[in-house]
Amino acid sequence: MNENSDLRINDKWIVSNRGKKNTVDPEKPYAWLIEKERTVSGKIEDFAIIFLTNRECPYHCLMCDLWKNTTDQSVRVGAIPDQIEWALNQMSDVKHLKLYNSGSFFDTSAIPYKDYERIASIVSEFETVIVESHPRLINEKCLHFRDLLKPELQVAMGLETVNLEILQKLNKRMTLDHFKNAVSFLTQNKILARAFVLLRPPFLSESEGVFWAERSIDYAFSIGVECCTVIPVRGGNGAMDQLLEKGQFSPPDIHSLETVLEYGLGLNAGRVFVDVWDLGTFSDCDKCFDKRTKRLIEMNLSQKITGREKCRCDSD
Ligand code: SF4
Numbered sequence: 339m340n341e342n343s344d345l346r347i348n349d350k351w352i353v354s355n356r357g358k359k360n361t362v363d364p365e366k367p368y369a370w371l372i373e374k375e376r377t378v379s380g381k382i383e384d385f386a387i388i389f390l391t392n393r394e395c396p397y398h399c400l401m402c403d404l405w406k407n408t409t410d411q412s413v414r415v416g417a418i419p420d421q422i423e424w425a426l427n428q429m430s431d432v433k434h435l436k437l438y439n440s441g442s443f444f445d446t447s448a449i450p451y452k453d454y455e456r457i458a459s460i461v462s463e464f465e466t467v468i469v470e471s472h473p474r475l476i477n478e479k480c481l482h483f484r485d486l487l488k489p490e491l492q493v494a495m496g497l498e499t500v501n502l503e504i505l506q507k508l509n510k511r512m513t514l515d516h517f518k519n520a521v522s523f524l525t526q527n528k529i530l531a532r533a534f535v536l537l538r539p540p541f542l543s544e545s546e547g548v549f550w551a552e553r554s555i556d557y558a559f560s561i562g563v564e565c566c567t568v569i570p571v572r573g574g575n576g577a578m579d580q581l582l583e584k585g586q587f588s589p590p591d592i593h594s595l596e597t598v599l600e601y602g603l604g605l606n607a608g609r610v611f612v613d614v615w616d617l618g619t620f621s622d623c624d625k626c627f628d629k630r631t632k633r634l635i636e637m638n639l640s641q642k643i644t645g646r647e648k649c650r651c652d653s654d
């Protein structure tokens with residue numbers, strides 16, 4: 339990839355490249371859905387995901403577009419439990435729940451501390467509750483929330499990449515020690531940790547993208563993470579589009595996503611998933627795209643490597 343010596347990636351530059359936020363209602367989640375996932379015990383079960391509307395994350399990571407569906411100000415105390423209650427009324431009963439808030443659940447400007455008790459009471463019928471957080475916000479508040487919860491708590495955190503130079507450029511304000519300490523804190527307190535791993539962040543070639551995603555999975559499992567989800571990096575947040583134009587970012591190819599999933603599953607070290615949302619961005623071959631997508635979904639669910647589709651695009 340081209341050098342980026344002329345570019346100063348910082349909060350100001352990242353935010354200045356943003357477009358407008360979407361209009362969101364602070365009283366309603368901005369999305370909700372049910373998807374299948376393989377559980378730790380190996381069953382394929384339904385997971386409800388509620389995408390809560392709340393105040394924007396204070397971090398400004400280079401690749402993040404989650405700010406699009408956030409508010410500028412904190413939502414009122416009571417709004418988050420109301421949103422959860424409302425969304426659950428729209429969905430059929432399932433056993434597992436992901437509460438994703440476009441930031442960190444333990445950021446009290448996003449999810450008020452005073453709301454923990456009511457949230458815990460609303461979700462008491464679930465078996466598992468999964469929230470997301472920046473590793474630097476993992477602390478005693480997690481334990482307080484865990485203690486209020488009847489379901490088992492799991493926490494998902496962005497490891498992103500173990501390439502130190504790239505991690506720094508992502509502006510996440512996180513070191514590997516922050517991540518490792520957060521995982522230790524969670525595991526010592528019997529909370530399962532999940533890691534998000536990026537496939538081909540900016541400034542990497544396709545093969546470097548695969549290499550660093552694989553090393554990131556290695557690292558995550560080596561420090562006690564139970565589950566890794568690989569996220570192919572996409573443009574669309576302004577800053578990433580600038581990098582795309584400058585030749586400093588290209589989205590990964592679907593073949594690379596297959597390679598990394600095969601690698602992760604082959605480790606037999608924990609669950610490995612790939613994010614299959616909007617995979618069309620990562621393929622320009624109509625002939626095999628549907629089959630590759632189907633294969634990735636199947637491997638996510640079975641956690642087994644299946645035969646890869648052969649196609650004329652393999653050598654592209
Ligand atoms: S910490 Fe997460 S939500 Fe916040 S900006 Fe970074 S990637 Fe986005």
Ligand SMILES: [Zn+2]
Pocket residue numbers: 623624625626627649650651652
């Ligand atoms: Zn093809």
